[in-house]
Amino acid sequence: MGCTAADVVAALRLAAGVVQEHRDELVRLDQAIGDGDHGENLRRGFTALLSRLDTEEPASPGKVLKLVATTLISTVGGAAGPLYGTAFLRASAAVGDLAELDCDAIARALQAALDGVVARGKAVVGDKTMVDALTPAVAAAESVDGSVAAVLSAAADAAAEGASSTVPMVARKGRASYLGERSAGHLDPGARSTALLLRALADAAAKA
Amino acid sequence: MKKIINDPETVVQDALRGMQAAHSDLLSVHYDPAVVVRADAPVQGKVAIISGGGSGHEPLHGGFVGRGMLDAACPGAVFTSPTPDQVASAVSLTDGGAGALLIVKNYTGDVMNFEMAGELAESEARSVVVDDDVAVQDSLYTAGRRGVGGTVLLEKIVGAAADRGDDLASCEALAQRVVGAVRSMGLALTACTVPHVGTPSFELADDEMEIGIGIHGEPGRQRVPAGSASEMVSALLDPILADLPFASGDRVLLFTNSMGGTPLIELYLAHGIAEQLLADRGITVERRLVGPYITSLEMQGMSLTLLRLDDEMISLWDAPVHTPALRWGV
Numbered sequence: 001m002g003c004t005a006a007d008v009v010a011a012l013r014l015a016a017g018v019v020q021e022h023r024d025e026l027v028r029l030d031q032a033i034g035d036g037d038h039g040e041n042l043r044r045g046f047t048a049l050l051s052r053l054d055t056e057e058p059a060s061p062g063k064v065l066k067l068v069a070t071t072l073i074s075t076v077g078g079a080a081g082p083l084y085g086t087a088f089l090r091a092s093a094a095v096g097d098l099a100e101l102d103c104d105a106i107a108r109a110l111q112a113a114l115d116g117v118v119a120r121g122k123a124v125v126g127d128k129t130m131v132d133a134l135t136p137a138v139a140a141a142e143s144v145d146g147s148v149a150a151v152l153s154a155a156a157d158a159a160a161e162g163a164s165s166t167v168p169m170v171a172r173k174g175r176a177s178y179l180g181e182r183s184a185g186h187l188d189p190g191a192r193s194t195a196l197l198l199r200a201l202a203d204a205a206a207k208a
Numbered sequence: 209m210k211k212i213i214n215d216p217e218t219v220v221q222d223a224l225r226g227m228q229a230a231h232s233d234l235l236s237v238h239y240d241p242a243v244v245v246r247a248d249a250p251v252q253g254k255v256a257i258i259s260g261g262g263s264g265h266e267p268l269h270g271g272f273v274g275r276g277m278l279d280a281a282c283p284g285a286v287f288t289s290p291t292p293d294q295v296a297s298a299v300s301l302t303d304g305g306a307g308a309l310l311i312v313k314n315y316t317g318d319v320m321n322f323e324m325a326g327e328l329a330e331s332e333a334r335s336v337v338v339d340d341d342v343a344v345q346d347s348l349y350t351a352g353r354r355g356v357g358g359t360v361l362l363e364k365i366v367g368a369a370a371d372r373g374d375d376l377a378s379c380e381a382l383a384q385r386v387v388g389a390v391r392s393m394g395l396a397l398t399a400c401t402v403p404h405v406g407t408p409s410f411e412l413a414d415d416e417m418e419i420g421i422g423i424h425g426e427p428g429r430q431r432v433p434a435g436s437a438s439e440m441v442s443a444l445l446d447p448i449l450a451d452l453p454f455a456s457g458d459r460v461l462l463f464t465n466s467m468g469g470t471p472l473i474e475l476y477l478a479h480g481i482a483e484q485l486l487a488d489r490g491i492t493v494e495r496r497l498v499g500p501y502i503t504s505l506e507m508q509g510m511s512l513t514l515l516r517l518d519d520e521m522i523s524l525w526d527a528p529v530h531t532p533a534l535r536w537g538v
Contacts, residue, residue, distance in 0.1 A: 034426065035426050037285070040405070044285070075291065077284045077285055077290060077317065078284075079317035081320075081321060082292070082321055173316065173351055174316045174351055175351065175426055177350040178344050178350060178351070179426075179429075180345075
């Protein structure tokens with residue numbers, strides 16, 4: 001059984017709730033090694049997304065993902081806007097006009113999202129960014145057979161582990177890199193939000 | 209948190225409304241998306257000079273919109289880069305048929321959002337990235353040097369060049385020349401509080417200062433005991449001088465900037481020390497700018513910027529400018 005446009009919308013509503021719940025945590029993480037805007041920027045973007053989902057009904061999963069992309073690009077700002085915006089835009093293109101997303105489509109979408117983030121932000125694994133969460137998530141998604149829920153759950157677990165791996169890292173990209181060695185010992189807020197979003201998508205798939 | 213605001217959520221648009229009311233002769237404000245545009249835009253045949261960045265650095269950038277400086281400024285949320293649609297909208301609102309030069313401060317978010325804007329814009333837009341902060345090592349292991357005080361000087365000089373009719377390629381080349389000749393460094397005595405965060409951006413003891421700060425309340429590279437004004441000025445000037453490097457015989461513009469909360473009496477005191485230190489090294493201060501021009505909300509602290517001048521830069525600096533924050537020759 002695959003994910004329809006309505007399933008994707010439901011998952012994104014859940015994700016928006018998670019972003020709101022974790023806004024202050026993301027702000028605190030970003031204050032420690034950045035400028036403290038990550039939680040608020042994502043909250044603003046996902047709040048705007050919720051109101052667009054109230055009025056628009058995209059016809060396919062790909063069109064939902066594109067709506068996410070354009071909304072985040074025009075409301076988030078900072079580094080997260082272009083990065084998440086590009087990720088959702090590439091994911092949208094990767095699934096095309098499919099009416100339902102199966103495991104292969106989900107894995108393709110995640111891979112495309114990662115490629116987009118890397119192209120936009122030019123970070124690699126070990127730079128202490130969202131790439132450290134997304135890269136293992138893509139690998140996990142590709143290695144799991146089974147339901148969409150199982151694929152997303154494996155991706156979410158791997159992303160959480162990847163996010164934790166950023167704690168001892170010295171940042172080499174983004175504003176945290178200005179701190180040099182002082183950035184070590186902190187969880188990267190972008191990796192954390194990536195893990196949170198994937199967990200929310202996996203939880204939604206498990207419920208569907 | 210005590211601030212003169214109604215609602216952290218609307219602080220930027222509320223401030224823009226006041227700005228519109230105060231300076232309607234010079235600029236007009238568009239709200240969706242947010243763009244501050246020169247009142248007489250588009251100016252036919254003139255290269256549009258556009259900048260933008262997070263709010264909280266006022267008067268940068270909106271305060272520099274007007275004749276002889278910026279055609280448009282894109283204000284993001286506080287300390288957050290503007291979005292691509294704001295920048296693309298600024299390009300189309302100011303398009304006088306000669307293209308646009310986008311002045312971007314080197315921060316990860318700003319660079320990415322302006323890059324996406326360039327992909328969206330319908331007319332020709334080129335970018336120049338300002339990265340004058342010597343506190344950050346420019347290496348493969350960082351996002352590169354931040355754009356700070358040098359941005360103000362660049363916007364004035366390139367704005368004057370566009371005003372006299374230089375084409376896009378010349379404006380871009382001049383901007384690159386300024387970027388290559390300008391260096392800055394800042395320090396903080398206190399942190400600042402972002403309205404939607406509500407708590408100070410970092411902790412600093414009463415007797416400490418943070419050296420090598422950026423303009424977003426992010427910590428710097430080094431925390432040291434707060435010394436005398438002379439020690440503070442040297443702590444900023446020495447790395448600036450060594451970096452370019454500036455040498456005896458150079459002619460410079462010295463820009464002494466308040467981070468927002470430092471009063472002018474302290475700023476002039478620091479400026480006087482910097483002038484003396486430069487004179488001692490045989491460096492001639494030809495032009496100067498003193499005041500709060502690129503700030504970090506209510507942060508106490510200062511930055512110094514040194515630009516090595518040539519004759520053309522001097523005449524462009526002296527050219528008429530009429531904006532809310534800088535005005536002379538008109």
